[in-house]
Amino acid sequence: MKVSYKWLQSYFKESLPSPHELADILNTRAFEIESVDEIPGGDAVIDVDILPNRSHDCLAHRGIAREIGVLLSRTTEEPVFDLTQSVDALGFTVDVEDPIFCTRFVGVRMHSVSVTDSPKWIEERLATIGQRSINNIVDITNFVMFDLGKPMHAFDADKVVGNLVVRIAKEGENITTLDGKDVALNASMHVIADDISPLAIAGVKGGIRAEVTKETKNILIESAVFDGSTIRKTSRTVGIKTDSSRRFENGIANQLAMDGFMETVALIAEHARGDGFTIGATVDVYPKPDEEHVVNMRVSKLQSLLGVDLTQKEIESIFDRFGFVYEKKDGSYDVTIPELRLDLRIEEDVIEEIGRVYGYEHIQAQPIADMDFKPQSTKEYKVIENIKNILAQAGFSEVQTYMFGDKGEVEVLYPAASDKTKVRADLKTRFEETLQSNARYADLLGISDVRVFEIGKVVKKDGEHSLLALGVQNVKKDKKKESEKITEVLQMLSEKLGYTLDTEVAHHIVEIDLQEVIEKSADISERELRDIISHADDTVETKPVSSYPFVLRDIAVWTPDGTQESDVYDIIKEQGGELLVRIALFDEFKKDGKTSYAFNLVFQSHERTLTDEEINQIMEKISTVFIKQGWTVR
Template sequence: EAEKLSDVFTFHICEVDSLDKLPDGDYVFDLKVLPDRAHDLLSHLGVARELSSLLGVSFNDPTPQYKIPEATATNLQIKLETDLCRRYTARIVRNVSVGASPEWVVKHLESIGQRSINNVVDAANLVMYDCGQPIHAFDLDKITGSIVVRMAKAGEEITTLDNKQVKLSERDMVIADDAHVLAIAGVKGGKVAEVDVNTKNIIIEVANFDGTTVRKTRRNINIFTDAAKRFENDLSPELCEYAMREVSGLLVEYGCKDFEEIVDVYPKKQIPKTLSFRLSKMSSMLGYELTPEESEQVLNRYNFKFSKDGDKYEIDVPAMRLDLNIEEDMVEEFGRVLGYDKVPPILPNIEYKPEVDDTYNKISIARAKLLADGYSEVMTYAFCDKGEVEVLASASDKKFLRTNLKDGLTESVKLNVLNSPLLATADVKVFEIGKVFFKDHEEWHVAYGNKKEIKEVVLDEFCKNLSLDTFASSDDAKQDILEQNNTGERFKIWSLYPFIVRDIALWVPNSVSDNEIAKVIKENANELVVKGPDLFDKFTKGEKTSYAFRLVFQSFDRTLTDDEVGQVMEKINSALKAHSDWELR
């Protein structure tokens, strides 16, 4: 059953990173929830609701109906000095006994990879994983005056619960009292008002903070928490009430009785959303006909309240579903629920007649000419360290768009010359056809050359004396194309490890050919010789001829040592010396 449930997650909700079986026979799913659904699926209740809707089974909220004692009046003062805090609810609980959590709480937290801290902190964490709303607790007796939600002052510092000293900026939101910074809003609590074994009275905080602000702060101070993960993807402020009720109920289970009234500062309430979609558009975008019965079945399974007017449906979007905003969101929702595998594989009927592109023709002419002349095409970076057009958010050494091809091609030639033993060529000839960029315009250029000289011209200038008709009608050109299409293997894997070059030169009688020598070398080489023997020098003096061969050694799994290469060379040299009339130079 667990494997079947895993398939439901994968095909309809999100990826399953892992599925682990516990000693008691239960299973733990580790889900990879995407940001667009983090606001409701980063919670056990959210996942349970989603599964109940997909599987067509009734959803029963497992949260116990706690009986919370009647609350007494409170003098707790909350001040919001920034609208980046959308809602702040808090309540005082007195005469709390801080200690170890019940065994069921400890086991529950351990099953999801969390450690138990104390009963108060565990209650807050348990509720967060249950409904997705982060909760924090402060020691009331360590707080001076009112609770203030504000932006930090430049240079203000806080020591976090894990003893990290953090310097804040004016872009960071904090929870403070009249004397100290108590917490980094949505990210991490501070040591100043930490709940410990000596704590007797607490303030429970259940708030809603702006996701963008939390994300920027978290990245700037390099602190990642489960609370920040939930806030930075945005949450519905309506969750605060549910979470406060649930955490209060857990504290009742721990024996707490003295609850003060909840202070709820909620300046701009979340406006209920309605969303309409047309069944005809739904069917058109999904690629198959959707019946009214099918669409209403999906809406009912997800408990969407809706009204219908002909082809048009209007739904009341649940407060927790922050991802449903436009008609296309509902199309995606239906596709996900019904299964994208049900979309029939029909090729679209698209009639497209491409226009003749003069630039494309010129590029083809230039490329054909250069390839025919023995050049190889390369593609270099369009970004460089100097130029006229600066690029935003780029690497420090590539801040500009190139104004020429020559610089990049020069570097390409240098690199290819270094690798020329592997290429088995002494003459590196390369070209590039590409755009260069100026402040007020762009140009197509052609650059070509070798290690001696690089030339660069505008594409139009290069093609001025060349004709596409000449290439198209030439029998030689046609034959070249046919030969290129029948070259067999076009790609060969390259090793990432460095190569070593060794040369062998020897005198032999004029009657001995280079092929005879190459055969002896090959027979005594091994798999480390990836190139060669390549003959690169020959001259005759009297009755003897000198041959020079080049061998390239390289491994695909390690960097070769001189000793390894030396052993192969020693074997080859011994085989050559075995011929009495051959003399190594």
């Protein structure tokens, strides 16, 4: 973020260090500094790299000024606004259909504004950080965003039909944005709309229909807080990334909705007042106010993590510099986290703040004490590894199916796609697809059945569960049924796990409660686990899989008695060339002093899709050699 040095100075009575000195202080204790550029007029632009964990409060001049105040032990001078408002909302109402997406919406209707050029000081501050002036109303909303970090928006109230509503966009709706871009909307996005159509893509970009122009007389001010992940997805979908969307994406405290609102309305009242100017009553939709967040920080934990013994006075001095409210307890502090600091959630977060303000350069290096520590595997890990090893030895391959789909008991709040609206409640639903898709490659792989297993999580109404699923599908004629094969594997698992898997096997897919298996299976030692892992085959040769389809052909030939299978195999392999990737004997019988051999041939290329013509040519070459041997092609 580009920051104006003069803008920062406006928050302090005392003169700040020079721009380069200030940049060094920030770079050491708070943020990485990309550059410092001095500009005419005594100002300087400091390019500060604000990481996502501090974007909620420091993508703004005030947030960075507060950081400077903490680091320099100075008090910031922040304005307090006192508005004269009507008791009447002047007909302004707003409906928030999704309070999870829009956690707070503060708004007001203002009558008789004067839309003109901005005062020079606002134009200069915006110009310093590369923002062009539009008019006083729009400039004030932009100024507040860069001052507080709270995106704001103003609508021409006379162009709004009916009431405002924050809702999900409808399929087929469109909006023309302020920069003239036509955007097709869908149900994954949210909009601010009136009774007719969308007025803005919520949190991303305003629409042209209710644009504030020189002719505007009455306005609606919107200061809302939107869900960051939804804004990020919408921004990427429509291909529009703005200063507003960037701030919403990383999260904004609900308190900022009111702070931004108050500053915006106060500045408009000061710099855009027309004849008969009136501010309506504030509309504040805030269904679930934030609760006070208190973190208990142990002094012993502070000393353990930082490796330094800070006195009570030093700790409390740093708390005071941050403006934290705290209560001293026996060996710890209960610290009330300011609402704007969304990054401070746990004890370690508070300790990290103390450490960087105290100064890591003041912490002396200490040798690491010897630790009598031997890592131990959990029983869950050992049992699962044992199960995987047993199933691999039985010819099973592990698969991982997708967690989301259109079937399940629990719905996804904001699904990634229309066919991924629920979290799976079982593993076997997608197992059928997995078996069928793998069965198509049976000839290429030279297997007679497909055996797969999955160990994964499912979510039901009563919570999360761990399951083991097994599936077998015969792809060629087999005397043994699929259910019989699964029963054999379950018996093998029961014997080796020391716990009877009493599961009914009616079909070719079975699902087992893995948590019960883990709890009731016999534990194995670390040595046994190492033996299991060390016995894994590490000499497997791998090769790339072709993305092109394979072609199947069968060939059968009568040979004189005494001809070996290998004799026929060698001719097929030599004449088939590099396109012949698998040869498998599937039939052999003798009659009248002759032996018939029938082979299944699989052809595939890594470079192209094979044609019938070139495969027929290869088959003709093989048949020609057979005939020269005196054999008869069936």
